[in-house]
Amino acid sequence: MGDGRSGGGGVNRPAWLQQYDLVGKIGEGTYGLVFLARTSLRKCCIAIKKFKQSKEGDGVSPTAIREIMLLRETCHENVVKLVNVHINHVDMSLYLAFDYAEYDLYEIIRHHREKLNHSINQYTVKSLLWQLLNGLNYLHSNWIIHRDLKPSNILVMGDGEEHGVVKIADFGLARIYQAPLKPLYENGVVVTIWYRAPELLLGAKHYTSAVDMWAVGCIFAELLTLKPLFQGVEAKATPNPFQLDQLDKIFKVLGHPTPERWPTLVNLPYWQNDQQHIQGHKYDNHGLHNFVTVPQKSPAYDLLSKMLEYDPRKRITAAQALEHEYFRMDPLPGRNALVPSQPGEKIVNYPARPVDTTADFEGTVAVQPSQPVSSGNAASGNIAAASVAPSRSMPRAMHVVGMQRMPNTGMSTFNVAPQAGIGAPSSGNIPIPRGAAVQAHQQQLRRKDPSMGMQNPGYPQQKRRF
Amino acid sequence: MAANFWTSSHYKQLLDPDKVDVVQRLDKEKGLTLEEFRLIKIHMSLQIWKLALYVKVRQRVIATAITYLRRVYTRKSMTEYDPRLVAPTCLYLASKVEESTVQARLLVFYIKKMYAGASSSDEKYRFEIKDILEMEMKVLEALDYYLVVFHPYRPLLQLLQDAGITDLTQVAWGLVNDTYKMDLILIHPPHMIALACIYIACVLKDKDLTTWFEELRVDMNIVKNISMEILEFFEYCRLDSKGNILIPEDRINAALNKVAAKP
Numbered sequence: 269m270g271d272g273r274s275g276g277g278g279v280n281r282p283a284w285l286q287q288y289d290l291v292g293k294i295g296e297g298t299y300g301l302v303f304l305a306r307t308s309l310r311k312c313c314i315a316i317k318k319f320k321q322s323k324e325g326d327g328v329s330p331t332a333i334r335e336i337m338l339l340r341e342t343c344h345e346n347v348v349k350l351v352n353v354h355i356n357h358v359d360m361s362l363y364l365a366f367d368y369a370e371y372d373l374y375e376i377i378r379h380h381r382e383k384l385n386h387s388i389n390q391y392t393v394k395s396l397l398w399q400l401l402n403g404l405n406y407l408h409s410n411w412i413i414h415r416d417l418k419p420s421n422i423l424v425m426g427d428g429e430e431h432g433v434v435k436i437a438d439f440g441l442a443r444i445y446q447a448p449l450k451p452l453y454e455n456g457v458v459v460t461i462w463y464r465a466p467e468l469l470l471g472a473k474h475y476t477s478a479v480d481m482w483a484v485g486c487i488f489a490e491l492l493t494l495k496p497l498f499q500g501v502e503a504k505a506t507p508n509p510f511q512l513d514q515l516d517k518i519f520k521v522l523g524h525p526t527p528e529r530w531p532t533l534v535n536l537p538y539w540q541n542d543q544q545h546i547q548g549h550k551y552d553n554h555g556l557h558n559f560v561t562v563p564q565k566s567p568a569y570d571l572l573s574k575m576l577e578y579d580p581r582k583r584i585t586a587a588q589a590l591e592h593e594y595f596r597m598d599p600l601p602g603r604n605a606l607v608p609s610q611p612g613e614k615i616v617n618y619p620a621r622p623v624d625t626t627a628d629f630e631g632t633v634a635v636q637p638s639q640p641v642s643s644g645n646a647a648s649g650n651i652a653a654a655s656v657a658p659s660r661s662m663p664r665a666m667h668v669v670g671m672q673r674m675p676n677t678g679m680s681t682f683n684v685a686p687q688a689g690i691g692a693p694s695s696g697n698i699p700i701p702r703g704a705a706v707q708a709h710q711q712q713l714r715r716k717d718p719s720m721g722m723q724n725p726g727y728p729q730q731k732r733r734f
Numbered sequence: 735m736a737a738n739f740w741t742s743s744h745y746k747q748l749l750d751p752d753k754v755d756v757v758q759r760l761d762k763e764k765g766l767t768l769e770e771f772r773l774i775k776i777h778m779s780l781q782i783w784k785l786a787l788y789v790k791v792r793q794r795v796i797a798t799a800i801t802y803l804r805r806v807y808t809r810k811s812m813t814e815y816d817p818r819l820v821a822p823t824c825l826y827l828a829s830k831v832e833e834s835t836v837q838a839r840l841l842v843f844y845i846k847k848m849y850a851g852a853s854s855s856d857e858k859y860r861f862e863i864k865d866i867l868e869m870e871m872k873v874l875e876a877l878d879y880y881l882v883v884f885h886p887y888r889p890l891l892q893l894l895q896d897a898g899i900t901d902l903t904q905v906a907w908g909l910v911n912d913t914y915k916m917d918l919i920l921i922h923p924p925h926m927i928a929l930a931c932i933y934i935a936c937v938l939k940d941k942d943l944t945t946w947f948e949e950l951r952v953d954m955n956i957v958k959n960i961s962m963e964i965l966e967f968f969e970y971c972r973l974d975s976k977g978n979i980l981i982p983e984d985r986i987n988a989a990l991n992k993v994a995a996k997p
Contacts, residue, residue, distance in 0.1 A: 321867075325838060325839065325863055325867065326835075326837060326838055326867075327826070327830075327838060327866070327867040327870045327871075328830070328870055328871065328874065330830050330835060333827075333830045333831060333881070336874075336879050336881065337831055337881040337882055338882075340743055340879050340880055340881065340882070341742060341743055341882050353874075353879045355871045355874065355875055357868070357871060357872070360867065360868070360871060362871070410738060410741075443833070444882075
């Protein structure tokens with residue numbers, strides 16, 4: 269249906285695409301492209317992820333299938349919402365439409381590190397973490413492991429009814445782990461290496477939701493210190509999951525793992541055959557406290573160290589973490605993570621997502637035919653983050669040439685439509701003290717904020733309309 | 735949800751029995767009878783099974799594929815969606831969903847092998863990779879992108895364990911396999927189908943499980959009704975010595991020719 273597509277591009281779009289006004293391209297990965305669009309009807313923002321037909325002649329990529337399959341089943345305030353799926357039978361491309369999220373943790377952290385030079389306020393850190401755990405607890409209790417949690421996959425909603433609400437995105441690597449058909453370990457490597465759990469690095473063949481909790485621990489530390497906790501250099505050449513440098517980075521912070529603390533350690537392949545002498549190398553036990561900014565006796569530190577527990581069986585679960593003392597003391601976590609609890613506190617204006625307004629839905633501007641495309645079936649670890657957010661294969665500062673910042677004012681004028689599940693999150697009780705008035709005030713502040721222009725003085729004035 | 739049947743799309747998608755075995759308008763216009771419609775679905779389920787043996791996928795993948803096939807025909811006509819192409823495509827899609835991807839070219843290779851040297855009518859079973867890939871997208875659409883399917887196998891094993899009658903596993907498992915020749919998976923929760931199979935197995939093997947069944951918090955009338963349906967189905971199908979369903983090939987071909995796209 270609605271395949272009436274001529275080769276033209278922007279004008280003669282398939283019928284189903286006409287319900288969207290394209291704003292521009294916001295991301296790109298091996299799987300395809302991500303666009304920002306507005307629904308013609310409700311004027312709300314939608315992120316459209318376009319999957320290319322895999323070159324290998326193997327149809328819809330397994331990544332897309334997994335994402336559709338899981339997101340068609342999930343419904344939670346802290347999990348990204350798949351609002352539509354479209355198929356273009358002419359070029360066999362597949363489009364997933366999501367509620368658009370303006371921010372992600374990668375950009376939020378980067379903004380603090382590079383522009384503001386001050387840490388993220390405690391309320392925001394705690395609210396972001398609480399909501400991330402809340403979404404993760406939902407996934408885990410439904411036997412879904414995300415497997416690729418990293419700051420760029422944790423989205424945060426922009427202005428609107430869901431302002432400051434965390435959405436876990438990018439389910440391209442996620443799995444249902446109840447009765448797996450084959451061991452979850454595959455040839456492909458899973459999870460960006462900085463957030464990869466030690467049991468995976470040591471070659472564990474069967475693993476659990478604990479790998480997600482390790483990633484959350486790394487993200488928590490990064491929210492506190494603004495820099496990745498374990499920045500290992502990936503050994504790309506090796507097809508195996510053994511990453512010596514990443515393990516080295518972890519051991520330097522947390523000390524050497526011991527079979528006493530982690531009994532099943534001795535069964536892990538790379539510990540066992542130990543060709544790299546990881547057993548013998550001695551690490552001074554530096555202690556995590558030297559690397560993070562929170563006091564060693566604080567609940568925050570306690571929670572963090574429980575997430576970064578070596579033994580996956582002892583590692584804190586999402587459900588347990590939500591009950592941790594850290595979340596019961598002031599400031600209490602809230603639904604709008606971006607609005608500080610203290611009335612007098614400064615509100616941070618995060619930059620809107622860069623939008624390349626020169627691209628069209630076919631991606632004719634952005635995608636060069638010669639672009640190397642690794643197949644959708646390739647080892648999953650090589651698939652760059654297939655999230656609604658712009659993806660990065662490595663969370664390093666990326667500057668996409670030709671990308672422009674959307675002027676902030678333009679973005680705040682339309683509201684993200686309210687959606688189902690606007691009530692309090694399903695488990696736990698977040699106090700929601702901030703009313704609409706505060707939000708309106710905050711929006712106003714945003715509009716006045718000149719920081720956008722100052723950060724990026726060179727951005728062009730014109731905005732192309734589609 | 736993905737692991738909780740009661741919050742899953744599978745549960746929400748369960749259909750009323752009278753919504754399932756309905757010949758689509760287009761097919762009706764071509765003269766396809768309800769009987770023929772059923773025969774084609776049984777035949778295609780068996781074809782999926784046969785093809786799966788070649789490509790070596792797990793039971794679960796087969797079950798998911800057949801469920802897809804049956805779901806498709808609650809919404810789409812066989813005239814527009816050629817069963818001979820939909821069947822292998824469902825197996826292809828199911829293999830991806832169940833994490834044991836079978837390459838399309840391998841599937842095409844085995845389809846050709848399966849029907850090699852057979853009669854001329856079998857040529858209609860031969861497709862190219864491109865056909866499967868195009869149909870994959872159409873099937874995805876027809877399924878409304880709901881891909882997670884629950885099956886009776888897991889509850890079956892748990893229930894047999896609980897009842898302490900694991901010696902009936904083989905019989906009951908075989909009965910569950912047989913239920914995929916029917917549309918039960920579109921109508922009833924998988925654990926109810928599992929219970930019906932256990933019920934029949936008990937009758938066949940002379941085991942008295944009345945107390946155990948009574949202690950379960952399920953509506954035994956539904957379990958008995960499902961059991962009756964399964965038994966009626968067995969009576970309806972003539973079985974050969976190995977318990978395989980015998981469908982006269984000419985009847986299948988006559989039915990398939992009615993809905994064949996080309997005149």
